[in-house]
Amino acid sequence: MQSQRSEATAGQPVATTVKPLQFRGRSLTAVALHLSGRADGDFLAALEARLRQTPLFFENAPLVLDLTEAEGLDGFEAMANLAGELRSRRLSVFGVQNASAAQAQAAQAAGLIVLPSGRDVGLERVGQAQAAAQVVARTRPGRGKPEPEPAPKEPQARLITQPVRSGQTVFADRGDLVIIGPVSSGAEVIATGNIHIYGRLRGRALAGVNGDTSARIFCHALDAELLAIAGLYRTSETLGPDIPRDFVQVYLEGEKLCVAPLK
Structure with a gap:
């Protein structure tokens, strides 16, 4: 809200005009969920x-x-049910793209907006708002069976030589992630392998995201919002005063996520 005050003239009150609202442009990065086949079990x-x-x-x-x-x-009930399933998993679905006329009508009836086609962006370029990465959950049309996974790529470490700032997400999808510098609060670093941080970790670190239970997280100083390995995680609330904070490693021991000093 902005107000503008005119200059007072002799014998006249000061008049104030008020602008009750403004429209401003915003750039938003969203997660795109590509659905192949039916949204079934x-x-x-x-x-x-x-x-x-x-x-x-x-x-x-x-x-x-x-x-x-x-x-x-292409009907309201199917679209509304899918939106409900996604929201029950804390996925904030708000729109559809590349929809047929019937699907667009069903989406609007279910409270979703119809968007033009967007442009896919790699995980390392996606900004915050718990933003994102691209999810692909595919099934063979008419078969209801998952497509076979593509042949795994050769492991390849990714090196980041600058701080990871709040709102940034960095993903190493083919192996280890090495960061020379701090990871700020509100930032996320993710790897299919190990994560090495030569600095202070204040944000979130997720290693072994494809299920590698042998993955580890290493950092010079620990003040993390979240630590996760192969789906098991601990938040800052569970990192008590007894947890070592300097030159530590995080690893799995059975079903327990452990934090220990580097030896």
């Missing part, structure tokens, strides 16, 4: 498996449904 099971790999990573992230290869969802 197999799809939800595949989605659950992906969410377990990165606990809290997609929580409350703005989410768009990409319906390019989707089947069904």
Whole structure:
């Protein structure tokens, strides 16, 4: 709200004009959920498996449904049920893209907005608001069976030589992630392998996100918001005063996430 006051003239009161609202442009990065086939039990099971790999990573992230290869969802009930299933998993779905005319009508009836096609962006470029990464949960059309996983790529470490600032997400999808510098509060660093931080960790670190229980997190100073390995995690509330804070490693011991000093 802004107000503008005119100059007072002799014998006249000062007049004030008020602008009650303003419109401003905003750039928003959303998670795109590509749906192939039907949104059935197999799809939800595949989605659950992906969410377990990165606990809290997609929580409350703005989410768009990409319906390019989707089947069904051309009625209000099916669209509303899918939106409810996603929201029950703390996925904040708000719109659809690449929808047919029937799907667009169903989406609008279910309270979703219809968006133009967007542009996919790699995880390392996605900003905060629990923002994102791209989820792909695919099933063979008409079969309801998951597509076979592509052949694994050769491991390859990723090196970051500058601080990871609040709102940034950095993802190493083929191995270890090495960061020379601090990770700020509100930042997220994710790796399929180990995470090495040569600085203070204040944000979130998720290692072994594809289920590698042997993955570890190493850091010079620990003040993390969240630590996770292969789906098991601890938050800052569970990191009590007895936890070592300098030159530490985080690893799994059975079903327990352990924090210990480097020896």
